[in-house]
Amino acid sequence: DDIKQGGSMVVTYKDDVSTLDPAIGYDWQNWSMIKSLFDGLMDYEPGTTNLMKDLAEDYTISEDGTVFTFKLREGVKFHNGREMTAEDVKYSLDRVTNPKTQSPGAGFFGSIKGFDAVAAGETESLEGVTVVDPYTVKIELSRPDATFLHVMAINFSSIVPKEEVEKWGADFGKHPVGTGAFSLEDWTLGQHLIFKRNEAYWRAGVPKLDQITFEVGQEPVVALLRLQRGEADIPGDGIPPAKFLEVTQDPQYKDLIIEGGQLHTGYVTMNVKMPPFDKLEVRQAVNMAINKDRVIRIINGRAVAANQPLPPSMPGYDTAYEGYKYDPEGAKTLLAKAGLGDGFETELYVYNTDPNPRIAQSIQADLAAIGIKVEIKALAQANVIAAGGEADQAPMIWSGGMAWIADFPDPSNFYGPILGCSGAVQGGWNWSWYCNEDLDKLATEADSITDPAKKAEREELWRKIFISVMDDAPWAPVFHEQRFTMRSERLGGPDAIFVDPVHIPVNYDYVWAKDVQ
Amino acid sequence: MGSYVLRRALQSLLILLGISFFTFVLLYLIPADPARQIAGRSATTQTVENIREQLGLNLPFYEQYFRYLSGLVQGDLGRSYLQKTEVGELIASRLPATLLLMVGAIVCELLIGLTMGLVAALRRNTPTDTSLMVLSFVGVSSPQFVIGILLLYVFAVKLGWFPIGGYGTFMHMVLPSLTLGFLGAGWYSRMMRSSMIDVLRQDFIRTARAKGLKRWQVLFGHALPNALLPIIAMIGIDIGLFMSGIVVVESVFGWPGIGQLAWQAIQRVDIPIIMGVTLVSAFAIVLGNFLADLVAPLIDPRIKLR
Amino acid sequence: MSVVEIAVTQAPAQEVEKGAFARLLTRKLALFALVLIAVIVGAALFAPWVAPFDPNEQFFEGLTLEGAPLPPGATFWLGTDLLGRDLLSRLIYGAQTSLIIGVVANGVAALVGASVGILAGFFRGWVETVLMRFTDLMMAFPALLLAITLAALFRPSLWIVAMVIAMVNWVQMARVVYTETRSLSEREFITAERSMGAGTFRILFRHILPHLLSSILVFGTLGISTTVLLEATLSYLGIGVQPPTPSWGNIIYENQTYFTSAPWLVFFPGLAIIALALGFNLLGDALREVLDPTQKGRH
Amino acid sequence: MSTLPPEPAVPSSLSERSSRVVLGVSGLQTAVATPQGRKIVVDGLSFDLHEGETICVAGESGSGKSMTALSIMGLLPEPMAKVVGGSIHLEGRDLTTLPEAEMRTIRGSEIAMIFQEPMTSLNPVLTIGRQVREAVLAHEPLSRREADARALEALKAVRLSEPERRMTQYPHELSGGMRQRVMIAMALACHPKVLIADEPTTALDVTIQAQILQLMRDLQKETGTAIILITHDMGVVAEMADRVIVMQHGKIVEDNLVRPLFAAPEAAYTEELLAAVPKLGALAGVDPVNAHAGTAAAAKVLEVDDLTVRFDLRGGVLNRVVSRVHAVEGISFDLHRGETLGLVGESGCGKSTIGKALMNLVPWEGSIRVCGEHVLRARTAAGDRAYRRNLQMVFQDPYASLDPRMTVGDLVGEPLVIHGLASGQELQDRVAGLFRRVGLTPDQMKRHPHEFSGGQRQRICIARALALSPKAIIADESVSALDVSVQAQVLDLLKELQDELGLAYLFISHDMTVVEQVSHRVAVMYLGQIVEIGTRRQIFENPQHPYTRRLMSAVPIPDPARRRAVFDVPQGEIPSPVVPIGESVSRVRYQDVGAGHLVAVA
Numbered sequence A: 001d002d003i004k005q006g007g008s009m010v011v012t013y014k015d016d017v018s019t020l021d022p023a024i025g026y027d028w029q030n031w032s033m034i035k036s037l038f039d040g041l042m043d044y045e046p047g048t049t050n051l052m053k054d055l056a057e058d059y060t061i062s063e064d065g066t067v068f069t070f071k072l073r074e075g076v077k078f079h080n081g082r083e084m085t086a087e088d089v090k091y092s093l094d095r096v097t098n099p100k101t102q103s104p105g106a107g108f109f110g111s112i113k114g115f116d117a118v119a120a121g122e123t124e125s126l127e128g129v130t131v132v133d134p135y136t137v138k139i140e141l142s143r144p145d146a147t148f149l150h151v152m153a154i155n156f157s158s159i160v161p162k163e164e165v166e167k168w169g170a171d172f173g174k175h176p177v178g179t180g181a182f183s184l185e186d187w188t189l190g191q192h193l194i195f196k197r198n199e200a201y202w203r204a205g206v207p208k209l210d211q212i213t214f215e216v217g218q219e220p221v222v223a224l225l226r227l228q229r230g231e232a233d234i235p236g237d238g239i240p241p242a243k244f245l246e247v248t249q250d251p252q253y254k255d256l257i258i259e260g261g262q263l264h265t266g267y268v269t270m271n272v273k274m275p276p277f278d279k280l281e282v283r284q285a286v287n288m289a290i291n292k293d294r295v296i297r298i299i300n301g302r303a304v305a306a307n308q309p310l311p312p313s314m315p316g317y318d319t320a321y322e323g324y325k326y327d328p329e330g331a332k333t334l335l336a337k338a339g340l341g342d343g344f345e346t347e348l349y350v351y352n353t354d355p356n357p358r359i360a361q362s363i364q365a366d367l368a369a370i371g372i373k374v375e376i377k378a379l380a381q382a383n384v385i386a387a388g389g390e391a392d393q394a395p396m397i398w399s400g401g402m403a404w405i406a407d408f409p410d411p412s413n414f415y416g417p418i419l420g421c422s423g424a425v426q427g428g429w430n431w432s433w434y435c436n437e438d439l440d441k442l443a444t445e446a447d448s449i450t451d452p453a454k455k456a457e458r459e460e461l462w463r464k465i466f467i468s469v470m471d472d473a474p475w476a477p478v479f480h481e482q483r484f485t486m487r488s489e490r491l492g493g494p495d496a497i498f499v500d501p502v503h504i505p506v507n508y509d510y511v512w513a514k515d516v517q
Numbered sequence B: 001m002g003s004y005v006l007r008r009a010l011q012s013l014l015i016l017l018g019i020s021f022f023t024f025v026l027l028y029l030i031p032a033d034p035a036r037q038i039a040g041r042s043a044t045t046q047t048v049e050n051i052r053e054q055l056g057l058n059l060p061f062y063e064q065y066f067r068y069l070s071g072l073v074q075g076d077l078g079r080s081y082l083q084k085t086e087v088g089e090l091i092a093s094r095l096p097a098t099l100l101l102m103v104g105a106i107v108c109e110l111l112i113g114l115t116m117g118l119v120a121a122l123r124r125n126t127p128t129d130t131s132l133m134v135l136s137f138v139g140v141s142s143p144q145f146v147i148g149i150l151l152l153y154v155f156a157v158k159l160g161w162f163p164i165g166g167y168g169t170f171m172h173m174v175l176p177s178l179t180l181g182f183l184g185a186g187w188y189s190r191m192m193r194s195s196m197i198d199v200l201r202q203d204f205i206r207t208a209r210a211k212g213l214k215r216w217q218v219l220f221g222h223a224l225p226n227a228l229l230p231i232i233a234m235i236g237i238d239i240g241l242f243m244s245g246i247v248v249v250e251s252v253f254g255w256p257g258i259g260q261l262a263w264q265a266i267q268r269v270d271i272p273i274i275m276g277v278t279l280v281s282a283f284a285i286v287l288g289n290f291l292a293d294l295v296a297p298l299i300d301p302r303i304k305l306r
Numbered sequence C: 001m002s003v004v005e006i007a008v009t010q011a012p013a014q015e016v017e018k019g020a021f022a023r024l025l026t027r028k029l030a031l032f033a034l035v036l037i038a039v040i041v042g043a044a045l046f047a048p049w050v051a052p053f054d055p056n057e058q059f060f061e062g063l064t065l066e067g068a069p070l071p072p073g074a075t076f077w078l079g080t081d082l083l084g085r086d087l088l089s090r091l092i093y094g095a096q097t098s099l100i101i102g103v104v105a106n107g108v109a110a111l112v113g114a115s116v117g118i119l120a121g122f123f124r125g126w127v128e129t130v131l132m133r134f135t136d137l138m139m140a141f142p143a144l145l146l147a148i149t150l151a152a153l154f155r156p157s158l159w160i161v162a163m164v165i166a167m168v169n170w171v172q173m174a175r176v177v178y179t180e181t182r183s184l185s186e187r188e189f190i191t192a193e194r195s196m197g198a199g200t201f202r203i204l205f206r207h208i209l210p211h212l213l214s215s216i217l218v219f220g221t222l223g224i225s226t227t228v229l230l231e232a233t234l235s236y237l238g239i240g241v242q243p244p245t246p247s248w249g250n251i252i253y254e255n256q257t258y259f260t261s262a263p264w265l266v267f268f269p270g271l272a273i274i275a276l277a278l279g280f281n282l283l284g285d286a287l288r289e290v291l292d293p294t295q296k297g298r299h
Numbered sequence D: 001m002s003t004l005p006p007e008p009a010v011p012s013s014l015s016e017r018s019s020r021v022v023l024g025v026s027g028l029q030t031a032v033a034t035p036q037g038r039k040i041v042v043d044g045l046s047f048d049l050h051e052g053e054t055i056c057v058a059g060e061s062g063s064g065k066s067m068t069a070l071s072i073m074g075l076l077p078e079p080m081a082k083v084v085g086g087s088i089h090l091e092g093r094d095l096t097t098l099p100e101a102e103m104r105t106i107r108g109s110e111i112a113m114i115f116q117e118p119m120t121s122l123n124p125v126l127t128i129g130r131q132v133r134e135a136v137l138a139h140e141p142l143s144r145r146e147a148d149a150r151a152l153e154a155l156k157a158v159r160l161s162e163p164e165r166r167m168t169q170y171p172h173e174l175s176g177g178m179r180q181r182v183m184i185a186m187a188l189a190c191h192p193k194v195l196i197a198d199e200p201t202t203a204l205d206v207t208i209q210a211q212i213l214q215l216m217r218d219l220q221k222e223t224g225t226a227i228i229l230i231t232h233d234m235g236v237v238a239e240m241a242d243r244v245i246v247m248q249h250g251k252i253v254e255d256n257l258v259r260p261l262f263a264a265p266e267a268a269y270t271e272e273l274l275a276a277v278p279k280l281g282a283l284a285g286v287d288p289v290n291a292h293a294g295t296a297a298a299a300k301v302l303e304v305d306d307l308t309v310r311f312d313l314r315g316g317v318l319n320r321v322v323s324r325v326h327a328v329e330g331i332s333f334d335l336h337r338g339e340t341l342g343l344v345g346e347s348g349c350g351k352s353t354i355g356k357a358l359m360n361l362v363p364w365e366g367s368i369r370v371c372g373e374h375v376l377r378a379r380t381a382a383g384d385r386a387y388r389r390n391l392q393m394v395f396q397d398p399y400a401s402l403d404p405r406m407t408v409g410d411l412v413g414e415p416l417v418i419h420g421l422a423s424g425q426e427l428q429d430r431v432a433g434l435f436r437r438v439g440l441t442p443d444q445m446k447r448h449p450h451e452f453s454g455g456q457r458q459r460i461c462i463a464r465a466l467a468l469s470p471k472a473i474i475a476d477e478s479v480s481a482l483d484v485s486v487q488a489q490v491l492d493l494l495k496e497l498q499d500e501l502g503l504a505y506l507f508i509s510h511d512m513t514v515v516e517q518v519s520h521r522v523a524v525m526y527l528g529q530i531v532e533i534g535t536r537r538q539i540f541e542n543p544q545h546p547y548t549r550r551l552m553s554a555v556p557i558p559d560p561a562r563r564r565a566v567f568d569v570p571q572g573e574i575p576s577p578v579v580p581i582g583e584s585v586s587r588v589r590y591q592d593v594g595a596g597h598l599v600a601v602a
């Protein structure tokens, strides 16, 4: 508030930015960029997982939780100068669900009335979304959906201007126009992107910076060197493992390193359809055999041990649950009970970027100690994912690098695709092929609890679901990764926004530059 | 000569066709589902199906291939699955950087390598020779990543002579070129040394000396042209080696070249990009070798093109 | 080692050879090279007896509390790696893989490359066209993609890597040998051979090949380094030896990003690769000098 | 560091000539390294060379003549050969101790050398023009254009046809004699004080030889150049020498003025040498006998009909064929069993090309039959082998045609191995036998080609051709580098084999006396065509074609008393076999002037 606007910063990334089309962008690198360029009806308070209103000035939810009426903010302008209206909201939702758009997020909108018709290509307009007046939009759901407000906050529901989308066609992702705090100034493919402050941004005092430069194609180790020399401000990929101890142990950087949690769990899946993992004892034995502390040591302590699927900061996390303790002897006994006293051979698939193969080797050694001979298959990401999607391919997968980071901070997001029956299909993401109909029913039940007052009840339900999952042990949760970011001396802002759980990695809108103060 | 060029051009076209076919086969066989990749983790089966259909991934193999080919004939390399951008545009935006780096690297490796080889040949079997040999083995045995970081650390971070990565000016080019060049220099120096040793004892070197030519004239005017033949062949090869080795150097130095594009595409099975980059680099390689073959008779007139 | 054996067994048969081998032994560098190679081969063969530790054991005391590897010291002579394993033991065991790749696979590649090049360079015409265009094709072939596909389709094994390396690594040799052969076969002494009625194979192997020896040697020995490193890339993509089996290449590859904080993890395996390549190069070079007619004799 | 050059250490021994000593060699010892240890190949050589003087060095093949020359130039193949004793003084400086940098300034400008083997001595990948130009530029501050002009002039002076075109050609496109002339042009381009010419005219026909000798004389007159002329041709010695040094086994056996030497040789070896010198016309009136003429087997071993060989010359930006060398144009002749056909002709007229065509080494047209069998250009391996067994060739440039990486023993044994005629001990014995017959010792079998002298290599090539006992041998300048006594020995060997086995020879040579000595019939070539063919007596005793006559008259006579003051040098445009594309050359017609003596009519 007494912070002056102005200044700029440089953020580096290794990979190229693929697209800035909010209907399409779905990697953690463009996730936060899109959030800065576009707005949705809902958002989260900076640095937290608390929902807040964004383009929606207000909203009402019907009794049965199936009708949402959003009142839009007036006078919000797109970067091209046109005012955003309810038509745009409808257009945006129609667009993202239209199969022609090929949006990976279309599935999130399944609860909107008329979704199936659109998905099947029968119509181009969502029946459930209606424009009441230029500043009011009504969304009807076909079933109660407790996560719907979260859905309205994910990137896929960002509001886009029709005329620009039509003008650029498939290239809209390279020429994004939204209502966000920043607008895209320049994009030199393979080199850099420049974001410029949106002068007409409706939220006062935001953003702080005049300009952000994203430099892509930078090796993380080198990016850190540049940061140390003051040429870059934020290493978008975080502190590379190879440099982690070096910088964290250096007092010079003590104040510049920010630690935060994230909605992440690293786990080993065991394909319950493939023997011997069809035996509960075997899965439990694996859970008990892994020395999580050692794994965490190998990644320089950048995580906390996990004993259940949900990360600690997620509602529904069970703090009382103790999970399977590290107990190789007990694991051996269990194996013997399963008739596999002499151990067996199996494969562990792993994504081939550091530190995942190392973690896999650590697990490999642990399993070897109880007689399980594991062969590691370190492959490109796409191949691991493909193997996981086949019922009889990958007996075990280490999730690292592809691991589940929540789309939105709600426990349901951790269940359906990766543990529910709907994910246990060919090409699905439920790599353990675990399908428990009873739990699925409970999950549906939990998601129908839309009444904010019953929040605790819903959480309790989810807690039960996840602990039940652990009883069946299709996964061996290993750790929850902590996020470590570094920023240059020049940058200011609350620590939380540099490890924002939703705006990953950084909430760009609230960063400010010390040198203009 | 004219007919030779024509014949080679046709053959090259066939090679490119072959490459495109084999690459397509590989990509077809590779167990990864591009549709899944595009759809992401939360997508429903329906979404995936849609995407698959739109991209024609559900078509039989030959049909997919012919679709690709017919696009290719019209100069259309397709659109990236994940970036949604025209592959032609992506490649065009990155190709200049790669070419520039390649030129820089070739200059470096020729300068360093040929000098090292020459000195080693002249100081044959002396400690100088042995140390140069060890150096060249260090060059070929060191991972590019390590050399790159080392150079960066010493010359950019510590000494501040060069920028820490990036693209644009001549100064940006020096370190990455050196990194790539150091590897090549190892090859060139060994090659140069051995062909120089062979050439230097030929009778015509004696003749050149008998004319009273200066040492450098004998070396560069008479010995070098005779020793150059295998070197020319290597420059053609080099282009191929670069295409595979450039990924690391580009990422260390933040060089916006084609290598990074290819690497990311391979990781994500972005078929149109993989195909495009493969074809472009295949073209470069084929062209490089073609030129090497054309130049060989100029270097050694006894060789005839047939 | 194989070189030594060949030389020894042939010695009685041909007097000249014996002279050459005897002269080889008088060269200091050649002896040094032989010792280097012997040490490496010995390490590979007798790894279980030579290595101080189990190469795959992840020692608890092999990492600091923060999880950093240990530098060279009293217990772990060459230090430990990022998982707390003994680097020396891993290097000793890794020699097996690296020898198979660097010497056997690379050797096969060199052989194939030299044969293709020499045939294409000598015969010209359609033989040339077919062979050299095939070489172009292989050179332009996306080898990494091939590796990835194979990795995903087959069980990873050292032999697949060896095969891939042998398949893609011959092309460079073929190009160089081809270019030189083209020039050599126009030389007058080859013409003279032809006029005597010498068969093609005689000309190729008795007269052209010896003149190509130096190029073949250069490519063959430098190929050792590149293939050992290539093996690492291929393992990384999933077709080679899979963890925890060590190879010099994959030790470097796994650890290269850490080399500012743990340089020994790159330095020692790098040294091993250089030693192997250098050993063969020195030996080859010495052999070449010994066989070089203009260099024999003494004052 | 005195500014005055010190007096030469060795004073002139011959005081009749009052002029200055330019080069003083005293006690020169040169050694080569062999596996058995050091071997002295030049042993205690001393002589003085005066300004404007010509010393001819003659002697046994392998006696160290070339080694001496290289020692003086400081161009011995280090470290295998080196000067181990004595001194070489050039105007006060001892060349044996001079640093390389200074030696460099002397080479080319003060001492120039013409090397013995022109093929290997020219850089194969540089144009002739560049190589000659460079020699000029090395010592004179000229512009490139001026240097080019000088180079062109030098090439004209050595009577190279179409010198402008030659400037852009490469060594392998020239004939042996042309290459030799290029070497000469390079050496003379800078007007050196001392010129060392190692067998400079072996590959030149006598008319051009005369021209070259005249050129050297002119140079000497103009600039006072002192010349060391290494030659085995006693005719040339008689024509050119002021003084003669005769060498044997690395030592000087006689050092004398030319007249006394010819008149009354002191050393026994000199006497032997002079006795072996063949004289032109020595066989006049004697009919050549063919021991096999009468037998039924006097079949034709070689029938050549309308043989034509053309080489494309390319030029222009597109590298198109712009003109053709009509190297051989419609040649026909037969060669019978036991017969020697001498082939003489101007340098570059296509003699070697005929040989290569017969061996199927260059593309040709027409018809060739060997022992009645047609030689086809497209051939099967087996058929090829058979015909090559019958026909062998000794190449003009022996060094270039020997694989430098093989021992000469293996090289000579090669044909036997190829045709599966001998192996093991038998092979060794046969090779040893061949060595002895050409005047080499079997213990040299393990050596490599570079360890031999020019003449020795020539003999190795002859031995190799003889190994198969073919029906016919094409001998291209095969005895040109041999001293007369060894030459006589080799010619005797050839004759002997002919008599024994009925070998036929196509004997290409410039040495008319040798041709007279060995040939049954002689063909004279000019510009790719045969201009006169007949029996030896018909050609030598009754030459009809003007070119034949000119050849005869240009032959140097080995008698200093009959030395010519000026050589008869042909003037005017030098004819060339190069014809623009589309044009053809007119074929000659023959007239029979009696008993098969054919002469071309214009």
Ligand SMILES: Nc1ncnc2c1ncn2[C@@H]1O[C@H](COP(=O)(O)OP(=O)(O)OP(=O)(O)O)[C@@H](O)[C@H]1O
Residues within 6 Å of the ligand: D032, D033, D034, D039, D041, D060, D061, D062, D063, D064, D065, D066, D067, D068, D080, D081, D116, D450, D451, D452, D453, D454, D455, D456, D481, D483
């Ligand atoms: N590298 C070598 N090793 C052994 N012997 C050598 C070597 N080089 C030359 N010779 C010997 O030195 C002797 C002198 O050779 P040189 O070339 O001087 O003879 P030359 O008098 O010029 O003979 P020619 O008239 O045949 O040319 C020869 O007997 C030759 O065999």
Ligand SMILES: Nc1ncnc2c1ncn2[C@@H]1O[C@H](COP(=O)(O)OP(=O)(O)OP(=O)(O)O)[C@@H](O)[C@H]1O
Residues within 6 Å of the ligand: D172, D173, D174, D175, D176, D177, D178, D203, D204, D205, D311, D312, D325, D327, D346, D347, D348, D349, D350, D351, D352, D353, D354, D396, D577
């Ligand atoms: N490869 C070639 N390319 C072009 N021209 C050639 C080639 N080989 C030979 N010639 C030309 O063919 C002509 C005849 O050459 P050839 O070697 O047969 O002459 P020659 O009679 O043997 O002469 P000399 O007595 O000088 O050896 C020369 O003009 C030469 O320049």
Ligand SMILES: [Mg+2]
Residues within 6 Å of the ligand: D065, D066, D067, D116, D198, D453, D454, D455
């Ligand atoms: Mg000689």
Ligand SMILES: [Mg+2]
Residues within 6 Å of the ligand: D175, D176, D177, D351, D352, D353, D396, D476
């Ligand atoms: Mg000739």
